[in-house]
Amino acid sequence: MRQVYLDNAATTMVHKEVVETMNKYYGNLFGNPSSIYDFGQTAKKAISSAREKIASVINANPDEVYFTGGGSESDNWAIKGVMTANRKKGNHIITTKIEHHAVLHTCEYLAKNGYEVTYLNVDSDGLISLKALEESIKDTTVMVSIMFANNEIGTIQPIKEIGDIAKRHGVLFHTDAVQAFGHVPIDVKEMNIDLLSASAHKIHGPKGVGMLYVRKGIKIDNLIHGGAQESKKRAGTENVPGICGFAKAAEMALETMNDKMASISVLRDKFLTEIPKKIENVKLNGHPTKRLPGNVNFSFEFIEGESLLLYLDMEGISASSGSACTSGSLDPSHVLMAIGLPHEIAHGSLRLSLSEFNTEEDVDYTIEKLIGVVHRLRQMSPLYIRRK
């Protein structure tokens, strides 16, 4: 049976070249970068080189890039570290209702410990209001944390405009760029980004490694205390294979970014135009154009997402949904709720996230199978049958 992997926003296949790079540092070059002998220094040099490569993806200086254990750690560190280090300035943080849980739950934790959090609304396309952002900034505001692009609906925020507002008001701007890093152009200088989180495994790199960019001069407390690694900002022996694999993946992502943005968005747009033509009662979630090149998200009325995923899986198609049954909670995804979807429409959502490994045949195959699966589930649905 054909296997079509369309869950690249969850994780991606690791590039062969990345595995080869990593194997070197699991093999002969296993030294500890903190060791002074030549063998350790080889590993240290590898990390320096990796830092340069990662920095070049976002136009940062290498000494502004700190390696972490992944996107969630980066988000935790950015928010907790900045809020506690700048406690004298204030206790207010502004974020949005559609952030990843790594940001939302960190903010909820801060709120329980004497901090004040403002959660900005988004419109039906998932965009924040710049006016609302500006109006919510007050004297006690320390930072704004707004994601670059949403993991579920793919909407890309007006990052440069947000950065300009933050700069104008003297507040720090952190962006969770886990879904955007290596996929779309990012320039931290031009966009006035002060802190940025990224993860390796969304760009065909390894799991368990990420980075936090921290603009030089920003006050941030440590999250992980211990040894002097990462300029004393993040303790723990460096994940040398992971870091080198991350850098290799980032290097490849940067080299091919323009071509991939073009080719992957062609596949995305085929989904976006064909699905509403071939299946009735569907709704596109996320912005029609300001969205990640690889993100497709539709709600199919009268059916539920988990059963949709299971039937697609039976056809060899791997996808994702924001239904309650797949989120492990009572409610459908907070993102779909925030863009104003009624519960029953949110339950029927399907996210397809593409990568460079997908082909037009994958798209055609998926649409064909989707038509059948949606029809089959609707024939079982009392909501659909009653309607007829």
Next chain:
Amino acid sequence: MYTEKVMEHFRNPRNVGEIEDADGIGQVGNAKCGDIMKIFLKIDENDIITDVKFLTFGCGSAIASSSMATELIKGKHIDEAVALTNKAVIEALGGLPRVKVHCSVLAEQAVKSALFDYATKSGKVIAGIEDYQPDEDVHDHDDEQL
């Protein structure tokens, strides 16, 4: 995540559809929570369930639970059908994940609701559901006990 039996019933659900001239119809759940089950019963003069069909909006275990419940009551006397418990549905399915137990509760309630409808229409009293409240919210996710 699911047992082979659940997947088998999900892949090939039994008794899907409607019965035009059903003697009893029961619907439980709501779209907000993400699952609705509707059960149609055809019942003969001896109170035997001769045919049963279902329509379900819901996740894999909701569909499998509906399918299994219809199998368990087909050909049975209404007194037997009314005694169907969610535990019996779970057992017949070889188990359900804890967070999905409410699907089996919904299946039990859908059957009872359809039987209550039959009892009301036919003027009969079925022991066990004399005081059945078809509109009662049976969909309490927080009170899930296996």
